[in-house]
Amino acid sequence: MPQYLKLLLDYPVVIAAIVVSGIGGTFQYGFNVSVMTSPSAFIKELVNTTCRRRYNVTLEQWQLSLIWSFTVSIFCIGGLLGSLLISPLLSKFGRKQCLLLNNAVAITGAALMLLSQTANSFEMIMVGRFLYGINSGVSFSVHTLYLTECAPKRLRGMVGVTVSTFISFGKFCGQLLGISELLGTEGGWPWLLGFNGFTALLQLSTLSFLPESPRFLLLDRGDRPACEQAVRRLWGNKDCSREVEEMLEENATLQSVRSHSVLELIQNRAVRWQLLTIVVIFTTLQLCGINAVYFYSFEVFRAAGIQDQQLRYAALGTGLCEVFTSVACFMIIENTGKKVLLVRGYLGMSVTLVLLTVTLYLQSHVSWVPYCSMTLIFFFIFFFAIGPAGAASPLPGELFTQSFKAAGYTVACSLNWTGLFVLGMVFPVLADTLHYFCFLIFLFFCGGCALFVRFNVPETRNRTVLEIAAEFQRMHSKSGESQREKMSEQKASGAQTHETKL
Structure with missing residues (x-):
């Protein structure tokens, strides 16, 4: 770190x-x-x-x-x-x-x-x-x-x-x-x-x-001098020749390939697992239960003896917890990797949701249980901020090549906003009908996303977009190892010139 x-x-x-x-x-x-x-x-x-x-x-x-x-x-x-x-x-x-x-x-x-x-x-x-x-x-x-x-x-x-x-x-x-x-x-x-x-x-x-983004200047505008100038302004005198070469390799791969629309992204079978990954992760980001936990935090704080006029100060504690945990995620992500943080975060949130449902059910029967519920709320926020919140946002830019990035972010953010809107409309009804048992619905999304990422998504740390695309194809190729060898041969011979084969 x-x-x-x-x-x-x-x-x-x-x-x-x-x-x-x-x-x-x-x-x-x-x-x-x-x-x-x-x-x-x-x-x-x-x-x-x-x-x-x-x-x-x-x-x-x-x-x-x-x-x-x-x-x-x-x-x-x-x-x-x-x-x-x-x-x-x-x-x-x-x-x-x-x-x-x-x-x-x-x-x-x-x-x-x-x-x-x-x-x-x-x-x-x-x-x-x-x-x-x-x-x-x-x-x-x-x-x-x-x-x-x-x-x-x-x-x-x-x-x-x-x-x-x-x-x-x-x-x-x-x-x-x-x-x-x-x-x-x-x-x-x-x-x-x-x-x-x-x-x-x-x-x-x-x-x-x-400066403007160097990758945009080179890959979208084709302006290499402006790209090199932006790199020098951003990175100073550091030796970044290898990264510039990687951008040039991607530029050569994407020659004559235009930016793709959302419909073309959906129809392109070569990036279907990247698209499915974005759909699963960004849908779960809103349906993981974080907003429900914040909602029930006031009930838990009241049960723990905090007066109504002091509730907003207790809420400040939950917000501060999320800030500090996000900073901690910032410190460890380069050593840990996004995949590990996503899996551990969602698994931790799943366990916490089960325990929180139990303690909320018992809080009117046992006097000290509300304090357990209050502790679990902070644990849930910790697992959310240390994993999904920090690791999910940059994923569309890492999983898609330059011509698919804008469409990838359009899909991801549309899912994020749609999920937030639907949750805002539906959650009050769920809360009135199921009360704290609504956490079991969010448990399904957290556990399902953790398993999906564990078995279907490669690690992105220190990998280029092309390397990540090749790893997706290796993981989901029917021909397995033989396909990996074939791709290696293609890369060595320079035959891999069209983006959709990645």
């Missing part, structure tokens, strides 16, 4: 890219996921006040709940739209320009949030949430892709984990700024909801000083 951290410190421009792209990237997603809890009472009051003044109507409770649910959920609809825009935006503007242009969407949304109370318009909050969703949907993919393409191969795993670190940090900041001592007040909540605009301005003012 120290050797990789020391190695990263030798790349100060890469560290700057991590911070700058993160603060206006997945930080926005994490912040928006957690920020709506604190000002909910003030926003509902604004909805009631607006309807009385504008329409002379007093809303019933179910009508108010419906408007509130739509206000929260429209963020996911915007995120899904942003995910669908990724492929054409990346092809036209590139990684850096996408991030820069995306900040304008966040700043517009923030302006609507800041003015909503003055204008007595809850509709402005809805539109702002929708724009925040588009911003988060685009930045979730582009931030990840930009970082992993700017990092040296031996640090790609460590740098990729920072994507989830900024998500966790965003969640924690949303919880922290939402307390009543800061912006969680009647006068401060518009500034709380508009905070994303400040982080967007920060990225907008600093990202322009960083």
